[in-house]
Protein backbone atom coordinates (compact mmCIF):
# COMPACT_ATOMS: atom_id res chain seq x y z
CA UNK A 1 0.00 0.00 0.00
CA UNK A 2 1.33 3.45 -0.92
CA UNK A 3 1.71 5.95 1.87
CA UNK A 4 -0.60 8.79 2.83
CA UNK A 5 1.48 11.61 4.28
CA UNK A 6 0.16 14.85 5.76
CA UNK A 7 3.01 17.36 5.45
CA UNK A 8 2.25 19.47 8.47
CA UNK A 9 5.48 21.46 8.72
CA UNK A 10 4.81 24.75 10.58
CA UNK A 11 5.56 26.82 7.45
CA UNK A 12 3.06 24.77 5.46
CA UNK A 13 0.38 25.03 8.16
CA UNK A 14 0.91 28.80 8.43
CA UNK A 15 0.68 29.32 4.67
CA UNK A 16 -2.35 27.06 4.38
CA UNK A 17 -4.16 29.19 6.94
CA UNK A 18 -3.49 32.25 4.77
CA UNK A 19 -5.17 30.71 1.72
CA UNK A 20 -8.04 29.12 3.65
CA UNK A 21 -9.15 32.60 4.77
CA UNK A 22 -11.99 33.76 2.55
CA UNK A 23 -10.55 37.29 2.61
CA UNK A 24 -7.36 36.17 0.87
CA UNK A 25 -7.38 37.66 -2.66
CA UNK A 26 -6.33 36.07 -5.93
CA UNK A 27 -2.78 37.45 -6.01
CA UNK A 28 -1.80 36.24 -2.57
CA UNK A 29 -3.72 32.97 -3.00
CA UNK A 30 -1.73 32.18 -6.15
CA UNK A 31 1.61 33.13 -4.60
CA UNK A 32 1.04 31.14 -1.45
CA UNK A 33 -0.20 28.02 -3.31
CA UNK A 34 3.10 28.22 -5.21
CA UNK A 35 5.11 28.52 -1.99
CA UNK A 36 3.32 25.62 -0.27
CA UNK A 37 3.85 23.42 -3.31
CA UNK A 38 7.59 24.15 -3.30
CA UNK A 39 7.79 23.28 0.39
CA UNK A 40 5.94 20.04 -0.28
CA UNK A 41 8.05 19.20 -3.34
CA UNK A 42 11.18 19.22 -1.19
CA UNK A 43 9.90 16.20 0.73
CA UNK A 44 7.95 14.55 -2.09
CA UNK A 45 11.32 14.33 -3.89
CA UNK A 46 12.98 12.68 -0.90
CA UNK A 47 13.33 9.24 -2.52
CA UNK A 48 14.69 10.46 -5.86
CA UNK A 49 17.59 8.16 -6.73
CA UNK A 50 21.19 9.35 -6.39
CA UNK A 51 24.41 8.14 -7.99
CA UNK A 52 28.08 8.67 -7.30
CA UNK A 53 30.22 11.17 -9.22
CA UNK A 54 33.93 11.82 -8.88
CA UNK A 55 34.67 15.52 -8.34
CA UNK A 56 37.45 17.66 -7.02
CA UNK A 57 36.80 20.28 -4.36
CA UNK A 58 39.44 23.03 -3.92
CA UNK A 59 40.90 20.78 -1.23
CA UNK A 60 40.62 17.15 -2.34
CA UNK A 61 39.16 14.59 -4.69
CA UNK A 62 35.93 13.02 -3.49
CA UNK A 63 33.10 10.75 -4.47
CA UNK A 64 29.92 12.82 -4.18
CA UNK A 65 26.20 12.29 -4.76
CA UNK A 66 24.21 13.62 -7.68
CA UNK A 67 20.65 12.96 -8.87
CA UNK A 68 20.78 9.89 -11.09
CA UNK A 69 18.91 11.74 -13.81
CA UNK A 70 15.67 9.81 -13.44
CA UNK A 71 13.17 11.71 -15.49
CA UNK A 72 10.24 13.47 -13.86
CA UNK A 73 6.88 14.59 -15.22
CA UNK A 74 4.59 17.00 -13.40
CA UNK A 75 0.96 16.44 -14.42
CA UNK A 76 -1.59 19.00 -13.22
CA UNK A 77 -5.26 18.09 -13.32
CA UNK A 78 -6.88 21.05 -15.09
CA UNK A 79 -7.61 23.59 -14.15
CA UNK A 80 -6.67 24.11 -10.51
CA UNK A 81 -3.62 21.82 -10.72
CA UNK A 82 -1.91 24.43 -12.89
CA UNK A 83 -1.42 26.53 -9.77
CA UNK A 84 0.93 23.87 -8.35
CA UNK A 85 3.19 23.31 -11.37
CA UNK A 86 5.71 26.14 -10.95
CA UNK A 87 6.18 25.32 -7.27
CA UNK A 88 7.56 21.91 -8.25
CA UNK A 89 9.51 23.16 -11.27
CA UNK A 90 11.42 25.53 -9.00
CA UNK A 91 13.10 22.48 -7.43
CA UNK A 92 13.02 20.14 -10.45
CA UNK A 93 13.39 22.54 -13.38
CA UNK A 94 14.10 19.88 -16.00
CA UNK A 95 10.78 18.08 -15.40
CA UNK A 96 8.39 17.84 -18.33
CA UNK A 97 4.78 18.87 -17.87
CA UNK A 98 1.75 16.89 -19.03
CA UNK A 99 -1.85 18.03 -18.68
CA UNK A 100 -5.02 16.12 -17.89
CA UNK A 101 -8.30 17.97 -18.29
CA UNK A 102 -11.14 16.84 -16.07
CA UNK A 103 -14.33 18.63 -15.26
CA UNK A 104 -16.87 17.78 -12.61
CA UNK A 105 -20.52 17.48 -13.56
CA UNK A 106 -22.02 19.93 -11.07
CA UNK A 107 -25.08 17.73 -10.56
CA UNK A 108 -23.72 14.19 -10.41
CA UNK A 109 -20.26 15.35 -9.18
CA UNK A 110 -18.85 12.72 -11.61
CA UNK A 111 -15.52 13.64 -13.25
CA UNK A 112 -15.13 13.56 -17.04
CA UNK A 113 -11.85 13.48 -18.99
CA UNK A 114 -11.70 15.95 -21.89
CA UNK A 115 -7.97 16.48 -22.54
CA UNK A 116 -4.82 14.38 -22.08
CA UNK A 117 -1.42 15.54 -23.36
CA UNK A 118 1.62 13.83 -21.82
CA UNK A 119 5.37 13.58 -22.49
CA UNK A 120 5.90 10.77 -25.04
CA UNK A 121 8.11 8.78 -22.64
CA UNK A 122 5.67 9.00 -19.72
CA UNK A 123 6.22 5.31 -18.88
CA UNK A 124 9.87 6.05 -18.01
CA UNK A 125 9.11 9.01 -15.77
CA UNK A 126 8.45 9.54 -12.10
CA UNK A 127 5.06 11.25 -12.33
CA UNK A 128 3.83 13.85 -9.84
CA UNK A 129 0.10 14.38 -10.34
CA UNK A 130 -0.97 17.69 -8.78
CA UNK A 131 -4.41 18.99 -7.83
CA UNK A 132 -5.00 21.29 -4.83
CA UNK A 133 -8.14 19.48 -3.62
CA UNK A 134 -8.62 15.73 -3.05
CA UNK A 135 -12.39 15.77 -2.48
CA UNK A 136 -14.37 12.72 -3.68
CA UNK A 137 -11.20 11.35 -5.30
CA UNK A 138 -13.04 10.98 -8.62
CA UNK A 139 -10.79 13.28 -10.66
CA UNK A 140 -7.60 11.91 -9.13
CA UNK A 141 -8.69 8.33 -9.80
CA UNK A 142 -9.60 9.10 -13.42
CA UNK A 143 -6.40 11.07 -14.01
CA UNK A 144 -4.30 8.21 -12.65
CA UNK A 145 -6.35 5.72 -14.74
CA UNK A 146 -5.50 7.85 -17.79
CA UNK A 147 -1.79 7.86 -16.88
CA UNK A 148 -1.63 4.11 -16.24
CA UNK A 149 -3.47 3.43 -19.52
CA UNK A 150 -0.58 5.25 -21.24
CA UNK A 151 2.10 3.25 -19.42
CA UNK A 152 2.96 5.32 -16.34
CA UNK A 153 3.85 3.11 -13.38
CA UNK A 154 5.63 5.37 -10.93
CA UNK A 155 3.01 7.87 -9.73
CA UNK A 156 2.69 10.16 -6.70
CA UNK A 157 -0.34 12.36 -6.02
CA UNK A 158 0.24 15.76 -4.41
CA UNK A 159 -2.61 17.93 -3.10
CA UNK A 160 -3.05 20.73 -0.60
CA UNK A 161 -6.31 19.84 1.17
CA UNK A 162 -7.69 16.30 1.35
CA UNK A 163 -10.97 14.84 2.59
CA UNK A 164 -11.14 11.40 4.24
CA UNK A 165 -13.60 10.25 1.56
CA UNK A 166 -11.16 11.08 -1.26
CA UNK A 167 -8.14 9.58 0.46
CA UNK A 168 -10.05 6.33 1.03
CA UNK A 169 -11.35 6.14 -2.54
CA UNK A 170 -7.95 6.91 -4.10
CA UNK A 171 -6.12 4.42 -1.91
CA UNK A 172 -8.66 1.70 -2.70
CA UNK A 173 -8.49 2.26 -6.46
CA UNK A 174 -4.75 2.98 -6.74
CA UNK A 175 -3.04 1.40 -3.72
CA UNK A 176 0.40 1.75 -5.34
CA UNK A 177 0.20 5.58 -5.44
CA UNK A 178 1.72 7.61 -2.60
CA UNK A 179 -0.49 10.54 -1.54
CA UNK A 180 0.91 13.77 -0.09
CA UNK A 181 -1.36 16.44 1.39
CA UNK A 182 -0.79 19.62 3.39
CA UNK A 183 -3.95 18.89 5.42
CA UNK A 184 -6.58 16.23 6.04
CA UNK A 185 -9.89 18.01 6.62
CA UNK A 186 -13.11 16.84 8.21
CA UNK A 187 -15.58 15.81 5.52
CA UNK A 188 -17.29 16.65 2.21
CA UNK A 189 -20.53 18.60 2.20
CA UNK A 190 -23.54 17.72 0.04
CA UNK A 191 -22.17 19.89 -2.79
CA UNK A 192 -18.88 18.00 -2.83
CA UNK A 193 -16.85 20.77 -1.17
CA UNK A 194 -14.27 19.96 1.47
CA UNK A 195 -15.20 21.23 4.96
CA UNK A 196 -13.64 23.45 6.16
CA UNK A 197 -11.48 23.41 3.00
CA UNK A 198 -10.75 26.62 1.12
CA UNK A 199 -13.63 26.82 -1.34
CA UNK A 200 -13.25 26.30 -5.08
CA UNK A 201 -9.52 26.19 -5.66
CA UNK A 202 -9.80 26.95 -9.38
CA UNK A 203 -11.97 30.02 -8.85
CA UNK A 204 -9.72 31.28 -6.08
CA UNK A 205 -6.55 30.76 -8.15
CA UNK A 206 -7.86 32.34 -11.31
CA UNK A 207 -10.23 34.94 -9.89
CA UNK A 208 -13.26 33.51 -11.66
CA UNK A 209 -16.88 33.26 -10.50
Ligand code: URA
Pocket residue numbers: 080133135192193194195197198199200201202
Ligand atom coordinates in the same frame (compact mmCIF):
# COMPACT_ATOMS: atom_id res chain seq x y z
N1 URA B 1 -12.79 21.17 -5.51
C1 URA B 1 -12.52 22.37 -4.96
O1 URA B 1 -11.99 23.26 -5.63
N2 URA B 1 -12.86 22.58 -3.67
C2 URA B 1 -13.44 21.63 -2.90
O2 URA B 1 -13.71 21.89 -1.73
C3 URA B 1 -13.72 20.38 -3.50
C4 URA B 1 -13.38 20.18 -4.79
